[in-house]
Amino acid sequence: MVKSPTKSLTLEEFLKLPETKPSLEYINGQIIQKPIPQGKHSKLQGKLVTGINEVVESRKIALAFPELRCTFGGRSIVPDVAVFAWERIPLDERGDVSNVFKAYPDWTIEILSPDQSQTKVTGNILHCLKYGTRFGWLIDPDERSVLVYPPKQQPELLQEEQEILPVPDLVSNLQLTVSFITKQNTVNS
DSSP: OOOSSSSSHHHHHHHHHHOOOOOOEEEEEEEEEEOOOOOEEEEEEEEOOOOOOOOHTTTTTTEESSOOEEEETTTEEEOOOOEHHHHHOOOOTSSSSSSSSSSSSEEEEEEEETTTHHHHHHHHOOOOOHHTTEEEEETTTTTTTEEEOOSOOEEEEETTTOOOOOGGGGGTTTBBBHHHHHHHOOOOO
8 A cells, every 4th residue: 555645755754754553664755554464474474583583593693573674775664574694683772672773684574465566575675685685585375485586696486395495694504495384374173
């Protein structure tokens, strides 16, 4: 959904607006509202953040954040999962994780919601890669597929359940298969 302000806003003016649920993103001078996450999206997002952090957080390799606003390169976007290398996590004056991230994620993961524009989501992944992100994923829960975007390479579509999903080097010890993605939305009786 595109919100049309009465006057166009700069990125700085946009960042002064109060946060909303669902989040607003600032892309190419437009304010775009993300869709409200639904069941499949929410369950998968939670499992991804937990699964990634179980492997990387205790070893201080990286940290995965759900729905984190990242502002860089003239955009302010909110990836479904943003993974930052440990040494790149912005800290506040007390040494705690900052509330403001004016940086690109090292790994961006988007989960396509029903009626969400795949083009807009892909545009955000490509924007991240342009500014330094090491890897991008676009997960389509309905198609049970993952489009993998390595930097400066051809994207790869993975759909076979046994396929191991490529991950950025910083989390090379993380092994997930396509079945991890597809099985998240089943409920065992």
